Amino acid sequence: MIKIEYPSYQPKIKGESNKEFIFDEVRKQWLILTPEEWVRQNFLQYLMQVMQYPASLIAVEREIKLGELKKRFDIVVFDKDSKPWMIVECKEMNVALDTVVLNQVLRYNQVLQVPFLVITNGSNTVAYSTANNELTALLELPDF
Numbered sequence: 001m002i003k004i005e006y007p008s009y010q011p012k013i014k015g016e017s018n019k020e021f022i023f024d025e026v027r028k029q030w031l032i033l034t035p036e037e038w039v040r041q042n043f044l045q046y047l048m049q050v051m052q053y054p055a056s057l058i059a060v061e062r063e064i065k066l067g068e069l070k071k072r073f074d075i076v077v078f079d080k081d082s083k084p085w086m087i088v089e090c091k092e093m094n095v096a097l098d099t100v101v102l103n104q105v106l107r108y109n110q111v112l113q114v115p116f117l118v119i120t121n122g123s124n125t126v127a128y129s130t131a132n133n134e135l136t137a138l139l140e141l142p143d144f
Contacts, residue, residue: 001124001126002125002139002140004043004046004120005046005050005073006042006045006046007046007050009042009045009049011041013127014030014034014120019033020033021033021042022038025044025055026058027061028054034092035092035093036090036091037115039090039091039092039120039121040060040074040090042122043076043090043125045107046132047075047077047088051144052144053138054144057078057079057080058075058076058077058078059073060075064112065111066107066111066113071107073089073112074088074089075087075088075090075127076112076114077144083131084113084114085114085116086113086116087105087114087117087118088120089101089104089117089120089123090120090121090122091120092121092122093121093122093123095121096111097120097121097124097126102117105117105118105119111129113127114130115126115130116128116129116130116138116141116142117122118141121142127140
């Protein structure tokens with residue numbers, strides 16, 4: 001497990017039609033505030049503020065095709081050449097980071113072919129290197 005020290009972050013939250021919304025600074029839009037969205041927004045802040053990953057190279061919840069299936073990844077960080085570099089799969093806090101979650105991000109990687117995979121539920125975070133077609137657990141997230 002990687003210890004994540006989340007930065008101080010005051011998200012923009014509003015209530016509308018008996019629902020809470022949070023503003024996503026990457027996508028520049030208001031989203032329904034679900035437990036998974038809370039994890040995703042806080043992890044995005046960690047990537048941008050603490051790890052200094054450029055917001056301009058981060059994509060959030062975009063569709064990819066897995067064979068005939070259409071899936072949506074949570075976060076992909078691109079390198080300076082605009083190639084996918086890291087996939088982050090976010091789950092709500094009460095979801096265990098088990099083989100089901102790992103297999104989900106591995107399926108996305110069949111399409112994206114990134115060197116780094118991350119799974120997080122906000123409380124726990126696990127990262128892997130995919131070098132040489134082997135998964136190697138990392139002790140910390142890679143520097144950008």
